[in-house]
Amino acid sequence: MRVVIAEDLFLLRDGLTRMLQAHGLEIVAAVDNGADLLAAVTADKPDVAIVDVRLPPTFTDEGIRAALAARREVPGLPVLVLSQYVEQLYARELLASGSGGIGYLLKDRVFDSAQFVDAVRRVAAGGTAMDPEVIARLLARNTGDGAIAALSPREREVLSLMAEGRSNAAIAQRLVITERAVAKHTASIFLKLDLQPSDDDNRRVLAVLAYLEG
Amino acid sequence: MSAGFTPGGPEDWWARQAQKAPEPQLPWPSVPWPPPPASSARQSPTPRLPVPEPSAWQSQVPASSSAPQFPAQQPPVPPSQPPAQQSPAQRSPAPSAPSAPSAPSAPQSSVPASSARQPPAPWPTAQQSPASWPAAQQPPAQQSRQFPVPSSSSVPQSSVPQSSIPWSELWSWLGGRLAVAGRGLALFGLALFGLVLLGALAATLALLPFLTVNLIGTDKRGDAAAAGFLAIVAWLTVGPLLLLWMRSLARLTRKLADRWCGVPIAEPYLPRPWADGGKHGPRQWLGWLLRDQATWRDLAWVAVDGLLGWLLALLPAALLFLGILGVFAPSFASGSIRFLAIVGAAAGLWACPWLLRGYGHFAHSMLAPTKEAELALRVRQLAQTRTEAIDTSAAEIRRIERDLHDGAQARLVAMGMTLDAAGQIIDTNPDAARALLFEARDASVKALAELRDLVRGIHPPVLADRGLTDAIRALALDSPMRIHVVSDLHGRASAPVESAAYFAVSELLANVSKHAEARQTWIDIRHTDDMLRIGVTDNGHGGADPSRGSGLRGIERRLASFDGVLAVSSPPGGPTAVTMEIPCELSLPKTSSSLGTA
Numbered sequence: 003m004r005v006v007i008a009e010d011l012f013l014l015r016d017g018l019t020r021m022l023q024a025h026g027l028e029i030v031a032a033v034d035n036g037a038d039l040l041a042a043v044t045a046d047k048p049d050v051a052i053v054d055v056r057l058p059p060t061f062t063d064e065g066i067r068a069a070l071a072a073r074r075e076v077p078g079l080p081v082l083v084l085s086q087y088v089e090q091l092y093a094r095e096l097l098a099s100g101s102g103g104i105g106y107l108l109k110d111r112v113f114d115s116a117q118f119v120d121a122v123r124r125v126a127a128g129g130t131a132m133d134p135e136v137i138a139r140l141l142a143r144n145t146g147d148g149a150i151a152a153l154s155p156r157e158r159e160v161l162s163l164m165a166e167g168r169s170n171a172a173i174a175q176r177l178v179i180t181e182r183a184v185a186k187h188t189a190s191i192f193l194k195l196d197l198q199p200s201d202d203d204n205r206r207v208l209a210v211l212a213y214l215e216g
Numbered sequence: 217m218s219a220g221f222t223p224g225g226p227e228d229w230w231a232r233q234a235q236k237a238p239e240p241q242l243p244w245p246s247v248p249w250p251p252p253p254a255s256s257a258r259q260s261p262t263p264r265l266p267v268p269e270p271s272a273w274q275s276q277v278p279a280s281s282s283a284p285q286f287p288a289q290q291p292p293v294p295p296s297q298p299p300a301q302q303s304p305a306q307r308s309p310a311p312s313a314p315s316a317p318s319a320p321s322a323p324q325s326s327v328p329a330s331s332a333r334q335p336p337a338p339w340p341t342a343q344q345s346p347a348s349w350p351a352a353q354q355p356p357a358q359q360s361r362q363f364p365v366p367s368s369s370s371v372p373q374s375s376v377p378q379s380s381i382p383w384s385e386l387w388s389w390l391g392g393r394l395a396v397a398g399r400g401l402a403l404f405g406l407a408l409f410g411l412v413l414l415g416a417l418a419a420t421l422a423l424l425p426f427l428t429v430n431l432i433g434t435d436k437r438g439d440a441a442a443a444g445f446l447a448i449v450a451w452l453t454v455g456p457l458l459l460l461w462m463r464s465l466a467r468l469t470r471k472l473a474d475r476w477c478g479v480p481i482a483e484p485y486l487p488r489p490w491a492d493g494g495k496h497g498p499r500q501w502l503g504w505l506l507r508d509q510a511t512w513r514d515l516a517w518v519a520v521d522g523l524l525g526w527l528l529a530l531l532p533a534a535l536l537f538l539g540i541l542g543v544f545a546p547s548f549a550s551g552s553i554r555f556l557a558i559v560g561a562a563a564g565l566w567a568c569p570w571l572l573r574g575y576g577h578f579a580h581s582m583l584a585p586t587k588e589a590e591l592a593l594r595v596r597q598l599a600q601t602r603t604e605a606i607d608t609s610a611a612e613i614r615r616i617e618r619d620l621h622d623g624a625q626a627r628l629v630a631m632g633m634t635l636d637a638a639g640q641i642i643d644t645n646p647d648a649a650r651a652l653l654f655e656a657r658d659a660s661v662k663a664l665a666e667l668r669d670l671v672r673g674i675h676p677p678v679l680a681d682r683g684l685t686d687a688i689r690a691l692a693l694d695s696p697m698r699i700h701v702v703s704d705l706h707g708r709a710s711a712p713v714e715s716a717a718y719f720a721v722s723e724l725l726a727n728v729s730k731h732a733e734a735r736q737t738w739i740d741i742r743h744t745d746d747m748l749r750i751g752v753t754d755n756g757h758g759g760a761d762p763s764r765g766s767g768l769r770g771i772e773r774r775l776a777s778f779d780g781v782l783a784v785s786s787p788p789g790g791p792t793a794v795t796m797e798i799p800c801e802l803s804l805p806k807t808s809s810s811l812g813t814a
Contacts, residue, residue: 062681087668089678090693091686110661139694 003126006048007032008039008068009084010057018052018112025119034058036068043072043079050103050126055085055092066092073099080125084109088133090140094214097130102207105131105167124167130207131167140165140213150213152194160187165210396568397536399476403529403575406472410465411522414515417458423450456505459515466514469521469579477576484510484585487596509589517582528575535564605777612674619670627663631656679718683708685741687718695725697734697754703741707802709748713778717750717798720771720782724752724794727767732756732792748798758790771796 005027009015012034019029031042035058043051051072055065069081080103083096088108096104105125111133112118121131140162153161156177163173170188174181188206195212197205423446430443463485470481486508490496505511539561542554564571585593638652671677679687685703692699708714721739728734734756741750762768762784772782780798 086664087672087677089690091678091682091690094693108664110664113657113661 003027003050003123004030004046004048005122006030006039006042006046006051008034008036008042008051008057008065009054010034010061011054014054014109021112021115022119022122025115027119027122036064036071039068040072040075043076047076048079050080050082050122052082052084052122054109055083063092066095069096078103078128080128081105082107082122082125082131084112088136090136090214093132093136094211097207097211097214100208100211102128102130104207106136107131107133108135121167129167130165130210132165132210134166136214137162137165150195153191157187157191157194160184161191161209161213164188164191164206165213390565393532393565393568394536396476396572397532397565399472400529400531400568400572400575401533403469403472403476403572404526404533406465406469407521407526407529410462410518413458413461413465414518414522417455417462417515420450420454420458423447452502456502459505459511462514462518463511466517466583469517470583473576473579473583477572477579479573479576479580481580481584482590484513484583484589484593486510486592509586513582513586517579520582521579525575525578528571528578531571532564532568535560539564601773601776604773608774616670616674619666623666623670624663627659627666631659631663634659675715676718679714680711684714684717687714688721688739688741691718691722691725692739695729695737697725697729697737699725699737699739701739701741705741705743705748705802707743709743709798709800709802713748713798713800716774716778716780717748717796720774720796721750721752723767723771727760728752728754728756728792731760732758732790734790734792743802746799746801748796748800750796751793752795753791753793755791757788758786758792759788760784760786760792760794768794 003026005022007015007018007022007029009018009032015032015034019032022029030046030048031038033039033042039051039053039057042048051069053065053069053072055063057064057068065083065085069083073079073081078101081096082105083092084107085092086109088106093106096106103125105121107118107121111121125131150158150161159177160173163176168176170181170184174184177184188209191209192205195209197208197212467483470483474480486504489500489504538557542557542561634652634656638649638656641652642649676687676690678690683705685701685705688703689701692701709717725737728737732754734754737752737754739750739752741748743749760768762772762782768782768784775782775796775798778798778800780796783795783797784792785794786792
């Protein structure tokens with residue numbers, strides 16, 4: 003798997019490169035700003051780009067903008083955004099297109115390399131990987147009067163794990179239920195959120211987006 | 217939220233509000249003309265409306281009114297209205313109140329104070345087109361059918377205002393003018409009372425030489441000492457008391473000038489020095505009263521007003537009186553003088569609002585704070601807000617230091633020790649060492665989380681990244697309530713202003729979720745006339761009191777450092793509307809993200 007990394011801090015960039023290489027991923031470019039990232043993704047066509055939110059020159063939300071710009075340049079390019087903090091606002095902006103291949107994780111998640119690499123692979127395969135903190139803050143919210151309110155508590159549980167990017171098998175393992183039960187729940191979620199049966203992956207992203215909005 | 221709103225959702229509500237916007241602009245509701253009995257025609261609505269008491273403005277909002285009220289000094293509120301849960305019937309004022317315009321509790325009190333301050337509109341002349349009449353003064357057609365005016369019964373309805381004598385308007389105009397003349401009379405009485413006080417003061421001052429001379433004349437030393445003592449006691453007690461009376465008289469004049477003459481006058485007095493914890497005794501009190509320039513300016517005002525100023529206030533009533541004499545006392549004078557008196561009365565009647573306004577300006581010239589006093593007040597206020605700002609930031613720095621010391625720093629120490637222990641046993645017991653290493657990793661995760669929370673409390677990253685609007689949207693997303701954010705900021709305010717506004721909104725939202733039991737909250741951010749205005753309105757149960765809540769006080773203090781103000785309207789039963797205003801300029805125009813409400 004071919005990866006491009008955009009991270010301005012040398013130590014982190016170097017650490018990420020080593021760690022991903024240790025797990026058998028190929029680093030085709032490691033850059034330190036948004037412009038170079040754009041050049042790298044158009045030239046190298048990687049399978050996934052890992053982008054830090056704060057990049058020079060402004061050190062604000064350059065990474066988010068660079069990620070969105072890269073996805074405009076290379077449609078469908080899977081992007082995993084890393085940040086010292088997570089905001090639902092940014093999560094929504096990243097997911098707004100409704101297509102998959104988006105990850106948004108705290109930098110802390112790098113500490114657990116196995117899980118992190120798993121998230122990278124999931125995003126590269128077109129799935130989503132939302133940070134558990136985003137999900138936790140969603141759960142702290144009262145469910146308003148949106149479509150999400152119609153979901154049963156169990157379905158909401160399934161949806162939050164789905165938002166983290168877990169597969170049906172992983173969700174079944176986590177909730178100690180059968181995979182068929184999970185499939186039943188997800189079908190019910192799609193029905194209640196009025197998501198037509200099309201590409202399953204896409205539907206999962208749309209469900210997560212509805213969850214973020216609700 | 218931009219996608220999934222049902223037709224009844226808040227976006228629609230905003231749209232409806234925008235359509236309705238002109239409706240509350242009417243100075244008085246266009247209710248059907250009350251069919252008055254013939255005897256109550258004099259009570260038909262006068263253009264004058266009660267001015268909301270600035271001190272009572274908090275309770276001015278009727279439960280069914282959608283426009284939060286603010287004191288007259290406050291600029292108008294941005295349309296951060298509560299949800300349109302009231303039915304249209306509740307919103308429109310009750311039509312069964314013919315005498316409503318004079319009742320302060322009536323829905324008419326939602327008139328902007330500024331329009332209520334204007335003097336009554338002059339009597340519309342025949343040349344004026346009917347369209348230029350105030351809407352509510354136009355009698356609907358059926359009224360003239362029900363109460364036909366003898367001279368106009370055959371005139372087509374379209375030309376009623378030009379050719380008939382609309383008695384009800386005439387009466388209301390006359391009533392208004394008579395009330396103005398009466399106010400002038402009251403101001404005249406006030407001036408006379410001031411003159412009496414002045415006389416009493418002069419008598420007190422005269423007591424000293426008089427008593428001394430009189431008693432020294434008896435050539436007894438003891439008596440002379442007693443006289444001196446008496447005089448000094450009189451000086452020190454009665455004099456200041458009279459001066460204080462004079463002050464309340466001037467205060468009353470200021471209030472009446474604002475209410476009756478439409479000339480607001482600020483208070484020029486020094487604050488009490490013991491108000492912020494200084495020594496409080498008779499000496500301080502005397503010093504405070506006597507050293508204040510405004511005390512002596514009040515005295516000058518009472519003298520000038522008592523000797524000359526009252527002429528202006530009395531003029532309308534006096535002219536009217538002469539006119540009445542001219543009409544009803546045939547022996548009063550010869551024909552031409554009688555004619556002159558009647559003309560004078562008419563002129564006085566016509567001009568009395570301007571005469572009263574002139575009196576107000578005259579009072580303003582003597583009672584308003586001098587430039588010097590204004591600057592002194594400003595310096596005092598700046599010094600106070602600066603001290604508070606320094607105190608606040610010092611407390612903030614102490615809190616950060618403590619949080620770092622007890623949180624991230626402690627965890628890093630623990631991590632170092634754990635790693636050291638792991639290093640020592642890694643050869644002898646690799647499994648235990650691995651467990652220790654995982655422990656150290658978890659500690660680093662916790663330290664990072666604490667640092668994140670700390671940073672959020674100092675300066676939220678999203679505020680630095682995106683500015684106020686998106687930071688408040690992010691705040692709204694994290695809140696358990698449903699919060700709708702509308703913003704028309706095109707640019708960024710300075711970082712300190714953004715930070716103050718952000719934390720004020722954050723505190724307000726915390727208040728709402730803690731106390732108001734609100735289901736929804738609306739945040740409205742706009743920038744007009746170099747003023748950042750943020751309205752936070754919830755549909756909770758209201759009853760928030762800025763004088764009790766330390767949270768609101770804290771926000772007020774924080775905003776005061778930027779000359780910002782906070783206005784709260786929270787009648788029991790809700791809704792609560794809080795408006796903040798911070799003077800500031802925007803820079804770096806940027807295209808705001810087009811996401812809708814949060």
